[in-house]
Amino acid sequence: MNESITTTTNHFTGCAILAAIGAKLQQLDVLSPIRKRVQIRQKTIKHTPLDKLMDAFISLLAGAHGLVEINSRLRADPGLQRAFGRTSCAEQSVVQETLSACAEENVLQLHQALDEIYRAQSQGFHHDYQAAFQLLDVDLTGMPCGPKAAFATRGYFAGLYHRRGRQLGRVLATQHEEVVVDQLFAGNVQLIKALQPLVETAETTLQLDDAKRRRTIIRVDAGAGTEDDLNWLLSRGYEVMAKEYSGRRITRLSQTVKEWVQDPTWSERSFGWVSEEAAGYVRPMRRIAVRCRRRDGTFAYGILMCSLSIEQVLPLLGWEASQAADPTAVLLAYVTFYDQRGGGIETSFKGDKQGLGLTKRNKKRFEAQYMLALLGSLAHNVVVWARRWLNSPKIHRYGILRMVRDVFHVSGLLRFNALHQVVEIELNQDAPLAHSLLYPLQELLAPFQIVVILGET
Incomplete structure (x- = not known):
């Protein structure tokens, strides 16, 4: 009889659901573009450089907020290693040496590999542009680090004055919650400088031609609300939703509002045309002034700018087309559409910081930090895809933090054949999510002949 069928080994793991996702990635060979493209110039002693890169990636999915946690979260869990195709795990210091050995060409290679993975697995790349607009949010978030790190300069870091660090620029396919592009910049770079390279890279990843750009909305905050930036986007065919950059212009334009309308959902805010x-x-723009009352009774003002008609905005919000006849509803629709940035790219940054420890791992070399940032964007997308693969109403609205902390960390017993392939997953029936995830996991892994059961007490 075939030894691979009759001989099995068992390993307990605290991350049985993550192990199942690892088995899915293995069966689909999702990570093969990284193995094919990334060539790190470092001598192999026990583990190849790519093996160590994969160890760092798996540790992110396992909730490690520092590379030192590789030893406790992955090296001490042979079952999780094997589920991802690893027969052993490198020591954390060795993984850090590999990251420090990465060069600029390796960053480019990983970018290209992630593009290939994204095009194969994502919903954002396969978005139906004829049926609906593609919405891309673009923004930066601060990555504080030590003053001796490469490109660590003074810049904007929320709540941290006189701090040095870098900036992570992101393009998010908001309707699908997927990271299209992550790029690392020096700490003093603002969105006004980062917008064009981020959008151009997203065009490459998504393969946006003229027709697709005309069905794509770029949404940005005031950091990219200059006339030059918006005209660059408009001239390339994009629709835009933005906020005015110039403080002086905001003051002047706010004074031209003839009638302020009270926000029906927030008593301290009003808006007007x-x-x-x-x-x-270069194309027609609709502008709305928004004012919010401060604690001292004065107002803070902002100007929203949008190239979309109200007939195009209402479906994006899921509102009835009949509301186009209500002047207050029209104003509220534009303001609400901009407000939804908070549930888009801002939420993605917050989720990655809490769930994947985005700002917790700092490397002195810029290329090493860049490689970690790209592994983080891949981890973000894998978490989003895992939620889709599991297709469970229980976790449908879970963010990155709850997926990593609660879903992936359902414990259980893994059984492997002689070829180190997962053949059975026995979930801990006392885990809160075990029962609700049993059937989705069985559906997910049945094509790969992996049995999923509940453990007996």
């Missing part, structure tokens, strides 16, 4: 024509843009 800017009556001055938007003459400086």
